[in-house]
Structure formats: structure tokens, C-alpha cells
Amino acid sequence: MINLIKDLLRSIYFLCSIQFLRMALLWTFSVAFSHYQLFKDSLFSHKIVSYPRSSPSTFPNKPICVITGATSGLGLSTACKLSKEGYVVVIVGRSEQLLSETIKKIKGWNEDAHLKAFQADISSAESIIKFGTSLRQWLLDSDLHCSVQILINNAGILATSPRVTTEGYDKMIATNYIGPFVMTKLLLPLLESSPVSSKIVNVTSFTHRAVTNMQVDEGTVSGKRFLKSKQYPYAQIYEYSKCELHILNELM
Ligand SMILES: NC(=O)c1ccc[n+]([C@@H]2O[C@H](COP(=O)([O-])OP(=O)(O)OC[C@H]3O[C@@H](n4cnc5c(N)ncnc54)[C@H](OP(=O)(O)O)[C@@H]3O)[C@@H](O)[C@H]2O)c1
Known part of the structure; x- marks a missing residue:
């Protein structure tokens, strides 16, 4: 009580x-x-914006999509949808148990789904690098083309209390921005080796519009500046992290 x-x-x-x-x-x-x-x-505007992507029917082998944070929410539905389109979906999450539950869930919706799970913490560069090595090894051991057709940086958090990663960054910035940046850089050679046009999707948020004075100093980009604040400004940090990701989208 x-x-x-x-x-x-x-x-x-x-x-x-x-x-x-x-x-x-x-x-x-x-x-x-x-x-x-x-x-x-x-x-x-009469301009139709289309985002063509490789269709499983035009790909010599099964196309591969890597999606982070696929154990729930938007990531889970996207993983399921792409598996139905014929993609081999590589799901990335923090918990082995949640990953195997997710595989069961997607298989329940689509028994033909081709799925592979890797455990990785997106807030840690070390963990992402380990994931990159395992992914490459798995691709080499499989009969799949050694490339990636779609990378979806979807994992993201809104943390209301401060947490520091082992690498010394603010956890929310590390998950929402630094991790996707490291993941993109790491998988770029695999995306570039794709025989068909590859895609990177960064899941941002409308809230990035709330950022009015974007600063690009080391303290802000790493989130260390916010960790020193008396009261953790979680809403602003979320907006900042999504704004940084949005800028990354614009640069690509
Ligand atoms: N929902 C909305 O209204 C909304 C609006 C705008 C933008 N977004 C953005 O859309 C994305 C998905 O949102 P959602 O609402 O679907 O989120 P969600 O249901 O809370 O799912 C977040 C996913 O991210 C994963 N994740 C969190 N931290 C991680 C880490 N350190 N390493 C690896 N995976 C991690 C979680 O997996 P585990 O816990 O298994 O590790 C989970 O699968 C996020 O980037 C969010 O910011 C959402």
C-alpha cells in the first residue's frame, strides 16, 4: 500500500x-x-517521392535486412512485414530471451520467415563491433550473398533518469545517435557490396523540431554535458539525439 x-x-x-x-x-x-x-x-507539390528498394524477386539470392530494436513496437512490426516480403531479417536486441521470443512471435505470424537473431547493445560501440564480426562470419558460413540490402537503425529510448555507458556517454544519446552512427559506419562496406541498391533507414522523431539551438561540441554530441545538469533534462536530450540522427539522414 x-x-x-x-x-x-x-x-x-x-x-x-x-x-x-x-x-x-x-x-x-x-x-x-x-x-x-x-x-x-x-x-x-505534384512531385511523387518514392524510395525504391531491392525487391526479393529481383535479387539473385535472398536480400538481407538488419533491424535494431526489433523485439517490440515499430521494429517488431517492420521485421514481420519485411519477412513477409521475402527478406532474411536479422534482428538485433539486448536480451537473448526477448530475441528468441521475438523469433517465435514472427514465426507464429509468418511460418516461412527467415530470421536470424544477434545479441548486441546499441549503446556500446564495443558490442556493435562484436555484432559486425559475428554478422560477417554468419554471412560467410551461409549460402547468402555477403552483403546487406537494408539497415534499419530503429532502436531508441526515452530515459527519464541519467545513466552512463561503459564508454562514458549518456545512455540515451549513445542508444539513439552514437550507436546508429557506429552501426552505419561498420555496415557500410556490406551495404556497398550489395549488387542492388541498398538503403539505410534511421528512425528519428518529429520531436527533433523542438531543438532550437543545436550545438555540436563534444560535450553535447556525447551527452556528457547533460550528465552534469542538476536535473536530468531527458526531454531535451531525446530531442537532441533525434535531431543529431536527423542531421545524419540529411547528410546521407
Ligand atoms: N513510438 C512512438 O510514438 C515513436 C515516435 C517517434 C519516434 N519513435 C522512435 O521509433 C523507434 C522505435 O520506437 P518504439 O516505440 O517502437 O520503441 P519500443 O517499443 O520501446 O522498442 C525499442 C526497441 O529498442 C530496443 N533497444 C533499446 N535500447 C537498446 C540497446 N541499447 N541496444 C539494442 N536495442 C535496444 C529494445 O530492445 P530490447 O529491450 O530487447 O533490447 C526495443 O526492441 C525509436 O527509435 C523511437 O525513438 C517512436
Whole structure:
């Protein structure tokens, strides 16, 4: 009973905090503005934007898609959808148990799914490098073409308390931005060896629009600056991490 009251008080405190109110206001505005822009573009622009990707029918062997954070949410549905399209889906997650449960789940929806799971922590460069080595080895041992057709950097978190990675970065920035950056750089040779056009998809967020004074110093990009703050500005860090990822998208 005491714990229940404590949780209730904590929730009320969270809902009344400046951070939450800022998030409710700015994020709603960001989403509304993005929808307005999409609507405006659909009315006044006749340019059809298409993002062609390799179709399993045109690929000499089965095409491969690597997706991070596929054990739940958007990642899980994307993994399932791509498996139905005929992709060999490589799912990456932190927990062996969640990964095997995910494989069972996707197989339940699509018994023909070709899946392979790798355990890796996207917030750690060391873990991503180990994953890269295992992925290459697995590709060499299999009868698949030694390349990747789609990389989806989907794993992301919104952490409300500060955590530092073993490499000394803010956990949220490391997961949402540094990890995808390292993963992309590591898999670039495999994406470039694809006999058909390959794709990188970075899952960002409308909330990146809330960033007004983007700074690119080492302290901000690594998140170390935020770890020194008295109160962890989690909403701003999330926005920053997604803005950094958005800039990466623009550069590619
Ligand atoms: N949902 C939304 O409304 C929304 C809106 C805008 C943008 N997004 C973005 O869309 C992406 C997916 O969101 P979601 O709502 O589907 O998230 P979710 O259901 O919370 O799933 C997050 C996934 O990321 C994985 N993950 C988290 N930290 C990881 C780490 N260090 N290493 C490896 N995997 C890690 C988790 O896997 P494990 O726990 O198994 O490791 C999980 O599978 C995120 O990047 C999010 O920021 C979501």
C-alpha cells in the first residue's frame, strides 16, 4: 500500500514537472507542424517521392535486412512485414530471451520467415563491433550473398533518469545517435557490396523540431554535458539525439 502511494505521488510529481509540461506543449506542436507540412506538400507539390528498394524477386539470392530494436513496437512490426516480403531479417536486441521470443512471435505470424537473431547493445560501440564480426562470419558460413540490402537503425529510448555507458556517454544519446552512427559506419562496406541498391533507414522523431539551438561540441554530441545538469533534462536530450540522427539522414 505504501509503495502504491509512493508510485502515485511520483506520477503526480512527474505530470506536474516543468519537463513534462514542456514536452506536452512542444512535442504536440512539433507533431502538428509536421502534419501541417505533410498536408501542405500533398496539396501543392505534384512531385511523387518514392524510395525504391531491392525487391526479393529481383535479387539473385535472398536480400538481407538488419533491424535494431526489433523485439517490440515499430521494429517488431517492420521485421514481420519485411519477412513477409521475402527478406532474411536479422534482428538485433539486448536480451537473448526477448530475441528468441521475438523469433517465435514472427514465426507464429509468418511460418516461412527467415530470421536470424544477434545479441548486441546499441549503446556500446564495443558490442556493435562484436555484432559486425559475428554478422560477417554468419554471412560467410551461409549460402547468402555477403552483403546487406537494408539497415534499419530503429532502436531508441526515452530515459527519464541519467545513466552512463561503459564508454562514458549518456545512455540515451549513445542508444539513439552514437550507436546508429557506429552501426552505419561498420555496415557500410556490406551495404556497398550489395549488387542492388541498398538503403539505410534511421528512425528519428518529429520531436527533433523542438531543438532550437543545436550545438555540436563534444560535450553535447556525447551527452556528457547533460550528465552534469542538476536535473536530468531527458526531454531535451531525446530531442537532441533525434535531431543529431536527423542531421545524419540529411547528410546521407
Ligand atoms: N513510438 C512512438 O510514438 C515513436 C515516435 C517517434 C519516434 N519513435 C522512435 O521509433 C523507434 C522505435 O520506437 P518504439 O516505440 O517502437 O520503441 P519500443 O517499443 O520501446 O522498442 C525499442 C526497441 O529498442 C530496443 N533497444 C533499446 N535500447 C537498446 C540497446 N541499447 N541496444 C539494442 N536495442 C535496444 C529494445 O530492445 P530490447 O529491450 O530487447 O533490447 C526495443 O526492441 C525509436 O527509435 C523511437 O525513438 C517512436
